Amino acid sequence: MSEPVIEIRNVQKWFGERRVLTGVNVDVHEGETLVIMGGSGCGKSTLLRAIIGLMHPEEGSIKIFGQDMASATDDEKNEIRKKFGMLFQGSALFNSLTVGENVALPLKEHTDLDDDIINIIVKVKLELVGLTGFESLKPFEISGGMKKRVALARAIALDPKIVFYDEPGAGLDPITASVIDHLIMDLSKKLKMTSVVVTHEMTSAFRIADRIIVLQQGKVVAEGGPEAIRKSDHPYVKQFIHGEIDGPISFKESRDSYLKGIFGDEEI
Amino acid sequence: MTKLESYFGSIGKTTHQFLIEVAKIWQLVTDFFYWAILAPFKGKKSFGREAFSRQLFFMGNESLFIVALVSASVGAVLALQAAYQLKEFGALMYTGALVSVSMARELGPIITAIVIAGRVGASITAELGTMKVQEEVDALVTMGIPPIPFLVVPRILAIIIMLPSLTVLSYAIGILGGYLISTTSLGIGSEVYLQESFDALVAKDLMTGLAKSFVFSLLVGFIAIYTGLGVRGGAEGVGRATTQSVVASIIAIIVADGICTAVFYYVFP
Numbered sequence: 228m229s230e231p232v233i234e235i236r237n238v239q240k241w242f243g244e245r246r247v248l249t250g251v252n253v254d255v256h257e258g259e260t261l262v263i264m265g266g267s268g269c270g271k272s273t274l275l276r277a278i279i280g281l282m283h284p285e286e287g288s289i290k291i292f293g294q295d296m297a298s299a300t301d302d303e304k305n306e307i308r309k310k311f312g313m314l315f316q317g318s319a320l321f322n323s324l325t326v327g328e329n330v331a332l333p334l335k336e337h338t339d340l341d342d343d344i345i346n347i348i349v350k351v352k353l354e355l356v357g358l359t360g361f362e363s364l365k366p367f368e369i370s371g372g373m374k375k376r377v378a379l380a381r382a383i384a385l386d387p388k389i390v391f392y393d394e395p396g397a398g399l400d401p402i403t404a405s406v407i408d409h410l411i412m413d414l415s416k417k418l419k420m421t422s423v424v425v426t427h428e429m430t431s432a433f434r435i436a437d438r439i440i441v442l443q444q445g446k447v448v449a450e451g452g453p454e455a456i457r458k459s460d461h462p463y464v465k466q467f468i469h470g471e472i473d474g475p476i477s478f479k480e481s482r483d484s485y486l487k488g489i490f491g492d493e494e495i
Numbered sequence: 496m497t498k499l500e501s502y503f504g505s506i507g508k509t510t511h512q513f514l515i516e517v518a519k520i521w522q523l524v525t526d527f528f529y530w531a532i533l534a535p536f537k538g539k540k541s542f543g544r545e546a547f548s549r550q551l552f553f554m555g556n557e558s559l560f561i562v563a564l565v566s567a568s569v570g571a572v573l574a575l576q577a578a579y580q581l582k583e584f585g586a587l588m589y590t591g592a593l594v595s596v597s598m599a600r601e602l603g604p605i606i607t608a609i610v611i612a613g614r615v616g617a618s619i620t621a622e623l624g625t626m627k628v629q630e631e632v633d634a635l636v637t638m639g640i641p642p643i644p645f646l647v648v649p650r651i652l653a654i655i656i657m658l659p660s661l662t663v664l665s666y667a668i669g670i671l672g673g674y675l676i677s678t679t680s681l682g683i684g685s686e687v688y689l690q691e692s693f694d695a696l697v698a699k700d701l702m703t704g705l706a707k708s709f710v711f712s713l714l715v716g717f718i719a720i721y722t723g724l725g726v727r728g729g730a731e732g733v734g735r736a737t738t739q740s741v742v743a744s745i746i747a748i749i750v751a752d753g754i755c756t757a758v759f760y761y762v763f764p
Contacts, residue, residue: 279637301641308639319634321626333638336645381638 230293232257232389232421233278238287240273240445247273248284249445255389260415260422262432264456265442266467271425274442275393278423279313280304291389309337311389312382316397318374320366326353326377327362333384352380355417356410372403379410383418390414392424396431404428408435429468433457441467520721523643527651527717530644543649550653554615558661561610566665569602570594570672578681590681591688592695594673595666599700603665605752608711611658612744616719619650620740623723624733632724642724651716658712659705666704699763707755714747 231254240248247270255261265271276282278289280296289296291307299307320329330349334340340348353359356376366374375395382390395411396404408431415422426432432439432453439456441449441464449456449464456464465471577593623646626632635642670692677683722740726732 281633281636305639305641308637311637313634313637315630315634317629319630321631321634322629323622333640336638336640 230257231255232292233423234288234290234293235274235278236288236290238274238277238284238289240270240277240282240284247445248277250287251442251445251447253440253447255421255423257388257421258415258419259437260412260424260435262436262439263423263425263442264427264429264432264439264467266427269442270445271427271442272393275391275423275425279311279391280308309333309385310387311391312385312387313391314375314378314382314393314395316394318366318371318378320374320378320381322366324366325362326358326364326366326369329366329377330381330384333381337385348384349380352384353377355383355414356380372399372406375399375403375407376410379407379414383414383420386418387420389421389423392422392426394426394428395424396426396428401430404431405434411435519725520717523647523721523724524717526643527647530641531648531652534644543645546645547649547652550649551657554611554653554657555661557618558611558614558657559664561614562607562661562665563668565606565610566598566603566668567672567675569606570598570669570674571676573597573602573669574673574676574681578677578683587681587683588687588691589695590677590683591670591673591691594677595670595692595696596700598666598669598673599696599704601704601752601756603669604662604704604708604711605748607662607665608658608708608715608748609745611654611661611712612715612719612748613741615654615657616715616744617737617741619716619719620723620726621733621737623720624726624736627724627726628729628733647720647724650720651713654716655709655712658715659708662704662708666701703755703759706759707752710751710755711748714751715744718744718747 233253233255235251235253238248238251239246251270251274253261253263263271263274273282277284278291278296280299283297292310294303294307296304296307320326321332324332327346327349330352331345334345334348338345349362350359353361356379358373358376358380361369361373361377366377369377392411395407399407411422411424412435414420422435424432424435433456436453438450438452440447441456441461443463449459449461451459457468459465573594574590577590578587581587581589581593623632626646632642632646635645674685674688674692677688678685719740722736722743726736
C-alpha cells in the first residue's frame, strides 16, 4: 500500500459534555474509495467536517497530504482545500448564480484563466456528470438529482486529488441515487481520484466501496472490504446491515435520559 | 443557597455569553478591515468587484423610491407643523429654514437609515442566513474561498457608499416636499422659501448629516451581516434572525443618533 493521503489519529470531539468522536483512527490511501458508514448520530458527519477543517477536534491530529489541518494557517488551509472537493448533502449550490457560474466559481477565484477557457472547462466538467447545455439555468430550475450532479461538477472543477461526499444519495429516489453512485465510481476511476463517502445507505455503500469503516458512538467498530463487512459477526454491524430494532443499540437511548425527559433536569 | 447560586450562576453565564458575542462582532469588524484595506496590499485577491457593483445597484435600486416617498412626506409634514407654530409669531417665512436644517441635520439621515435597515438590512440577513443554513457558506470555505472578502466586504462597502448617497437624495426631496406644500397651500412665496432654505443651511449642517449617515451605514451593515452569518436552525432561524436584525438596527440607529447629536452639539459647536 502506498502512503496514506489522509491520516486520522486518535481524533476526539466534544459538543459540550457529549463526546461525539471517541478516538478515531483512519488511514485513507491514494486512489481508493472509502465509505464511512454508521447510523444517525454516530459521528460520521462530524468526522467529515473535522477532516475538511470546518470543525476542530479537541484532541488528536488529522493530516491531509502530510499536513496537519489543526496547526495550519488560514493560507495553508486554503491551499490544502484547493486539492480536495466536497459534495454537500444539500448540494449547497449558490442560488444567486447560474449552474455554469457555480461550476466556474472555484476556477475564477483560484486561477488566472481567461473567461473563454473557464467556459470550456465548465462545459467539460458538466459533460462529465452528464449535464450538457444546462449552464444558463438557475439552481432552483433544476431537480434535486441534477443539483447533486452540478455540485459534483463544481467539486471536481479544480481537478482535486480527493473528493468528499456527504450522503450523496440523501433525498433522491433509488434510481437517481444509483446514477449518482455510478458517477462517483466512474469519476474515481477516470480521474484517479481518492473518494471518501459518508453514508448510511447500505446498497450504495456496498456498491461503491473499496473499503468500509463502520462508526458507532464515535468509534470505528469494523473495518474491511465490502464482503468482509457483509459477513462480519460484530453485533452492531449485523444489526445495522439488517436494520433490526433489537441488538446492541436499543430503541430507547437510556433510562436516565428517559427520566430526564419526563422530570426535566431536576435531580431524581 | 442553591437559588442564590443559580441566580449568580445565571448572571455569570449571561455575561460570559455577552462577552463571547462582543468578541465575535469585534472579530467580524477586524476581519472586514483586514480584507477591505490591508489584503490588497499583501498581494491577495481582494473582494469581488462584480459582487460589489451588483450590491450597489441592488441597494440603490431597491430603496430609491421608498426613500424619496418618505422624505417628501416628512418634508411636507415638517413644513405644515412648523407653519402652524411660526404663524403665531408672524414668522411664517422661516418655515423653509426650519425644514431644510432639520432635514439635513436630523431627519434625512435617520429616515434613510431606517428605510435601509428595513429594506436592505433585512434582505442581507435573510440572504446570508439562507446561505448559512443551506451549507453554502461551508461550501465556500471548503472551496478555499474565505467568506469575508467574498460575502461581507462587498456588502459593507456598498452600504457605506449607498446610505450617504441616499441621504443626500433625502435632503433634496425633503426640501422639495416642504417647498411644494408651502408654496401651494401655506401662501409662502416661492423665492422667499428657497432663499430662506438655503440661507439657513450651512455646510456644517450637511456634514453633520453625512457623518451620521456614515455611522448608521456601518451599524446597519455589520448588524445585518453578523445576525445573518449567525443563523442556526433552518428556515425558522432565518425568520427570527431577520426580525432581530431589523429591530437591533433601528434601536442602534436611534441610540447612535442621540450620541452623534450630543457629540456635534458639545464637541463641534
